[in-house]
Amino acid sequence: MAASGQQKNESENVIEITGLKYRRGEKLIFDRLNITIPRGKITAIMGPSGTGKTTLLRIMTGQVLPDRGRVIVEGRNMARLDGDELYELRKSMGFLFQNGALFTDYNVFENVAFPLREHTKLQERLIHHVVLMKLQAVGLRGAWDMMPGEMSGGMARRVALARAIALDPKIIFYDEPFTGLDPISMGVIVRLIRVLNDTLGLTSVIVSHDVAEVSSVSDQSYLISNGKVVARGTPEELEHNKSAWVRQFLQGLADGPVPFHYPGPDYASQLFGEESV
Amino acid sequence: MGLLREAYYIVLDFLQMLGASGLFLLRLIKFTPQSLLRPRLIFQQVFSVGAMSLVLIMVSGLFIGMVLGLQGYNTLSKFAATSALGTLVVLSLLRELGPVVTALLFAGRAGTALTSEIGLMRATEQIAGMEMMAVDPVRRIVVPRFLAGVISMPLLVGIFNAVGVLGGYLVGVLLMGVDISAFWSQIHSNVDFHEDFVSGVIKSLVFGIATTLIAVFEGYYAQPTAEGVSRATTRTVVNSALAVLALDYLLTAFMF
Numbered sequence: 001m002a003a004s005g006q007q008k009n010e011s012e013n014v015i016e017i018t019g020l021k022y023r024r025g026e027k028l029i030f031d032r033l034n035i036t037i038p039r040g041k042i043t044a045i046m047g048p049s050g051t052g053k054t055t056l057l058r059i060m061t062g063q064v065l066p067d068r069g070r071v072i073v074e075g076r077n078m079a080r081l082d083g084d085e086l087y088e089l090r091k092s093m094g095f096l097f098q099n100g101a102l103f104t105d106y107n108v109f110e111n112v113a114f115p116l117r118e119h120t121k122l123q124e125r126l127i128h129h130v131v132l133m134k135l136q137a138v139g140l141r142g143a144w145d146m147m148p149g150e151m152s153g154g155m156a157r158r159v160a161l162a163r164a165i166a167l168d169p170k171i172i173f174y175d176e177p178f179t180g181l182d183p184i185s186m187g188v189i190v191r192l193i194r195v196l197n198d199t200l201g202l203t204s205v206i207v208s209h210d211v212a213e214v215s216s217v218s219d220q221s222y223l224i225s226n227g228k229v230v231a232r233g234t235p236e237e238l239e240h241n242k243s244a245w246v247r248q249f250l251q252g253l254a255d256g257p258v259p260f261h262y263p264g265p266d267y268a269s270q271l272f273g274e275e276s277v
Numbered sequence: 278m279g280l281l282r283e284a285y286y287i288v289l290d291f292l293q294m295l296g297a298s299g300l301f302l303l304r305l306i307k308f309t310p311q312s313l314l315r316p317r318l319i320f321q322q323v324f325s326v327g328a329m330s331l332v333l334i335m336v337s338g339l340f341i342g343m344v345l346g347l348q349g350y351n352t353l354s355k356f357a358a359t360s361a362l363g364t365l366v367v368l369s370l371l372r373e374l375g376p377v378v379t380a381l382l383f384a385g386r387a388g389t390a391l392t393s394e395i396g397l398m399r400a401t402e403q404i405a406g407m408e409m410m411a412v413d414p415v416r417r418i419v420v421p422r423f424l425a426g427v428i429s430m431p432l433l434v435g436i437f438n439a440v441g442v443l444g445g446y447l448v449g450v451l452l453m454g455v456d457i458s459a460f461w462s463q464i465h466s467n468v469d470f471h472e473d474f475v476s477g478v479i480k481s482l483v484f485g486i487a488t489t490l491i492a493v494f495e496g497y498y499a500q501p502t503a504e505g506v507s508r509a510t511t512r513t514v515v516n517s518a519l520a521v522l523a524l525d526y527l528l529t530a531f532m533f
Contacts, residue, residue, distance in 0.1 A: 061409060087411040101406035115410045118417070163410075 011075060014039050014171055014203045015060055020069035022055065029055055030066070031227035037171075042197050042204040044218035046211065047225050048249065048258065053207040054098075056224075057173050060205065061093060062086045074170070091119060094164030094172040094202075098179060100156040102148040108135070108159050109144040115166045134162040138192060154185025161192060171203045172196070178210040186210075190217050211250050215239075223249060225258075298494045305423050305490070308416040318421040319428070326387045326422065326489075327429030331436065333386050334379060338437035341378060342444025345369055349445070350453045359449075360459035364467040366445030367438075371468065371477040372533070375438040377525050380484035383430060384517030388492035391422055392513040395496030396506035404497075419493045426492070430485025431478055438477070476532045483524055488517040 015037035022030040029052040037043045037060075047053055058064040059071060062078045071078040076089060102111050112131045116122055122130070135141040138158040148156055157177065164172055174193065178186050194217050197204045208214045214221065215235035223231040223238070223246060231238060231246045238246060248256030264270070312319065349365040395418065398404050407414045442464075449455040468474070492513045499509035 063405065063408065087413070090409060090411040093409070095406070095409040097402050097406055097409075099402060101402040103403055103406075104401070115412070118410065118412045167410075 012039060013037060014074060015205070016070070016072040017060070018070050020059070020066050020071065022052070022059065022064075022066045022069075024052075024055075028227055030069075033069070033224070033228060035222055035229065037203060037205055038220070039203050040197075040201065041219040042193065042206065042217055044206045044208060044214040044221040046207075046209055046214060046221055046223050046249070047230075049209060051224055052227070053209075053224070054175055057095075057175055057205065057207050061090065061095060061173060091167055092170045094167075094169040096157065096160055096164050096172065096174045096177055098176040100148070100153075100160035102156055102160055102163070104148050106148075107144070108140065108146050108148070108151075111148070111159060112163045112166055115163065119167060130166070131162075134166055135159075137165070137196070138162045139188070152185070154181045154188065157181070157185075157189060158192065161189075161196070165196060165200065165202075168200065169202065171205065174204065174206040174208070176208055177206060178208055178213045186213060193217050211252070225249075297498075298490060301494050301497070302486075302490055304415055305420050305493075308413070308420045309424065311416060312420040312424060315421075318417075319424050322422050322425030323429055326391065326425045327433060330383060330386045330429070330433060333382055334433050334437050335440045337378065337382055338375075338440035339444040341374055341437075342366060342370065342441030342446075343448045344444075345374070345441070346445035346448030346453070350449055350455065359453075359455045361463055361467075362445070362449045362455050363442075363460035363464040366449070367442055367464050367468050368473060370438045370441045370445075371473045373525070373529075375434045375441065376477055376480040376484055377521060379434045379437045379481065380430065380488055380521040381518055383426075383433060383485075384488045384492070384514055384521070387426065387429070388488050388513045388517050389510050391426070391489070391492040392496035392499065392510045393506055395419065395422070395493060396499030396501075396509050399497070399499060400501040400503075400506060415497070419497055423489050423493050426489025427482070427485045430488070431481040434477065434481035472533070476528075479532070480525065480528050483528060484521050487520045487524055491517045491520060 013036045015035070017033060017035040020030045020033040020035075021028070033056075035045070035056075045053055045056060055064060059066050059078075060073060062073075062081065065079065073089065074092065076085070078086075081089065103114065106114065109131055112134055113127050116127050116130060120127075132141055132144070135144055138161050140155060140158050140162065143151070143155065143159075146155075148159070151159070177189050177193065181189065190213050193204060193206065196202060206214060206218060215238075218235060220232065220234055221238055222229050225245065231241050231243060233241070238250065241247070241250075245257040247253070248258060254260050266273075345366045346362065349362050349369075350359055353359045353362055353365065395404075398414075398418065404414045404418070407417060446460065450457050450460050495509040495513045495516070499505050
């Protein structure tokens with residue numbers, strides 16, 4: 001039994017989402033969405049703002065429950081897990097929030113030490129070693145005693161990354177990791193995502209709309225829009241995709257299948273007619 | 278009709294909040310034994326919730342005691358009963374003013390701090406971050422703060438009362454010339470340990486539970502926006518004040 005369980009856990013896909021439906025209020029965010037995240041690869045999920053990319057990450061990590069559909073993570077059906085089982089599964093996940101979500105009253109060292117202190121009984125000396133090693137991996141060992149408020153956005157995200165890998169997770173989720181960073185910080189994060197994925201044997205999921213950075217680091221990408229997968233493939237395959245929508249998104253064109261104007265009543269009738277604002 | 282409907286919704290909202298905070302209290306109690314195993318987290322919070330409120334509590338206690346001394350002296354002197362001033366000051370403080378005023382000040386000073394701290398942690402995704410690290414934020418963040426509030430309140434009430442008596446003494450004995458031995462001996466013979474002291478301690482414990490519960494509940498369920506946190510902070514002060522005054526009446530009716 002143990003062997004078969006092990007085999008199941010080590011299946012080719014870390015995450016399998018089938019027929020996902022999710023509604024927020026009146027708006028249908030996902031409509032029978034299917035996504036698979038292969039083990040050991042970097043998978044990017046791209047799409048315009050407001051398509052529910054972050055919500056998709058939250059569904060994958062069990063922070064949000066879908067209305068319909070199956071979400072299988074490491075062979076476990078997320079809908080059937082109770083609170084303790086979910087927490088147990090999350091110990092094998094790292095999550096990088098868009099703003100880092102560092103604890104503002106702890107310094108860098110204590111932030112990275114936090115998951116170790118909560119989940120392990122390691123001696124202080126060992127915690128000290130592990131934290132410094134994780135900080136070394138993101139290049140911020142020298143900033144161990146800084147407070148989150150003193151750091152730039154890029155540094156805070158790197159510290160958050162060190163914290164996310166503190167417990168040596170199997171899967172790591174990045175929520176908009178490139179937003180609001182200067183070019184150097186962005187380059188650093190891109191490199192870290194690749195290096196950490198390959199050296200630690202992780203599976204990485206990136207949610208982003210920064211096409212260039214994502215294409216430079218991902219093994220495969222999903223493009224989602226209006227609750228559905230519009231295209232999937234390697235960055236090269238997407239580049240040669242003929243779909244007008246994909247072209248508009250990847251090339252950042254202002255007008256195309258996604259109109260420049262938000263849907264509204266007729267312009268003239270709103271300006272001069274009875275339609276009021 | 279409109280007024281009736283309005284009243285209906287207000288009552289409904291109130292009952293909903295009462296039920297939700299009751300369930301939240303049960304959750305806090307469930308995690309309390311685990312939390313007691315890590316006393317350092319609680320001590321840190323006793324410092325920021327309790328010790329940091331000390332100056333406010335002591336200064337307020339001193340002035341309340343001084344006012345009691347002055348008002349009491351003026352009234353008692355009409356009946357030539359100024360020797361009872363000590364008893365008046367101590368009973369007023371032990372039974373009512375100590376627990377009630379301390380709880381109101383505590384809600385304003387520490388309760389608002391707790392609400393805005395926890396609310397901002399949610400707004401900046403620190404709480405979601407903790408959940409993603411498989412750490413229950415109620416156990417890690419809320420319970421130590423709640424226990425710290427419950428521990429701090431009786432201690433603060435004790436200090437408030439002690440300083441208040443000192444204020445009454447300063448005004449009554451040193452300023453107005455009440456006989457020092459009458460002041461203390463009257464206190465000694467007229468203040469009952471069980472009826473006056475213990476009932477005050479019970480009040481302070483209940484107020485500590487109520488005000489801290491309201492503060493952490495409002496913070497934990499605050500809308501994660503600037504406006505949401507500010508509203509939650511306001512609700513903490515308003516609801517705590519109302520809860521303390523209503524509970525004070527109930528407790529007084531039962532105990533005295």
